[in-house]
Amino acid sequence: MRRANRQALLRLALRGAAFTAADAMAATGLTRATVLGVCAELVSAGWLEQVDGAPAGGSAQRGRPARRYALRSAAAVLAGVDAGEHTLTARVADLCGRTLATVHHPIDQAEPDPSADRTAMVTALIDRVLARAGVPGTPRVLTVVGVPAPVDQHGRSPHDDDFWQRMNPGFVDALGTVPQDGNPGAGPGSPTQRAAAGGAVLVENDANLAAIAEHAGGIGSHVATLLMGERFGAGLIVDGRLLRGASGGAGEMRFLDVALDDERGADGVAALARRWSLEALAGDGALDDGAGVAARSELARISAERITAVDVFAAADRGDELARAVMERIGDRLARIAVILASLLGVETVVVAGAIADAVEPVLERARTRIPALTGPPHPRLVASMHGSEVVVRGAIELALARLREDPLEYLDQG
Secondary structure, eight states: OHHHHHHHHHHHHTTSSOEEHHHHHHHHOOOHHHHHHHHHHHHHHTSEEEEOSOOTTOOOOOSSOOOEEEEOGGGSEEEEEEEOSSEEEEEEEETTOOEEEEEEEEOOTTSSSTTTTHHHHHHHHHHHHHHHHTOTTSOEEEEEEEESSOOOTTSOOOSSOHHHHHHOSSHHHHHSOOOBTTBTTOOSSOHHHHHHTTOEEEEEEHHHHHHHHHHHTTOOSSEEEEEESSBEEEEEEETTEEOOOGGGOTTBOTTHHHHTTOTTTTBOHHHHHHHHHHHHHTTOSSOOOSSOHHHHOGGGGSOGGGOOHHHHHHHHHTTOHHHHHHHHHHHHHHHHHHHHHHHHHOOSEEEEESGGGGGOHHHHHHHHHHHHHHOOSSOOEEEEOSSGGGHHHHHHHHHHHHHHHHOHHHHHOOO
């Protein structure tokens, strides 16, 4: 009973607003004596604090004001990590989700195996972001790590793909406690012991975290979030719930190899823009009409290894024929992918997320014009994410907050 009472009041406090005993009684059904007793315990434990002042917008009160309590949001921190293939990003937030610091770390691709020491790099980056936030000694109660690989309920990726294993080299074991009984983050030891050791750790697919970030922003309850870079990955929210599938495989886009009759069908926008631009510049295909389209293209003045999707879209906007043809081809492919997802899963919105989101609007415009020719209404809505390159780390913090609010005693209980 004592645990249930503490859980109820911590859930109330994690909503973020200060509350009185009367507020807590109305929200939880507990008696006044119980509320005051448990609040005193939580103040002593360091998770709540008494605050002064009348509630915002409240009217003046006569007599002695009621004691008001609030979450002590600085008592512990949450960490989110985007462990991408080429860049690592770490963020630390307080218990209300307010960002305290964010740090980026590009991975040196010149190294013989840049993924060999990913665990050490992520650990060092977490230490850096904690130091930048000025909270290196504050308990880190929960860390969420996003990886470009499917992840099962235990935070581990399938062993049948070397790339997946390189991207997720056992983060859940190396960074925190080993999950047990199918409950990620529920490892041995008390919550206090886990916090001292770096807290609980959840490992999740990066596209799923992008979908969580979009859903938290109110995008809707039937959404596919396409995380686009070198590869397509999808985070799927249907009926307001994240779809995971066996071994976390929902949203893996390798089916596109078959659906699009292309052995590299799951290539992302970055890879497609580079590959198709180089093919066109080399005269591979029907683009060059004999009038020197490739020779006239400004992309011809960029070295092959440096061409990016941003270059292609910018050139297309300036009227470059070759770049525009590549951009339209990418838009046509995106339209087909959106129609497949809408038809199969009933999603209403397809969000294009990732670093490319800031430059992808011309592709979306092309895809929107193509969708009516591919399927009848209702047509899926295509939008670019507003979160840019930080969508995954934002989703990591959102997932950490959701888990904390769902079961605060798993992470905050002091015995």
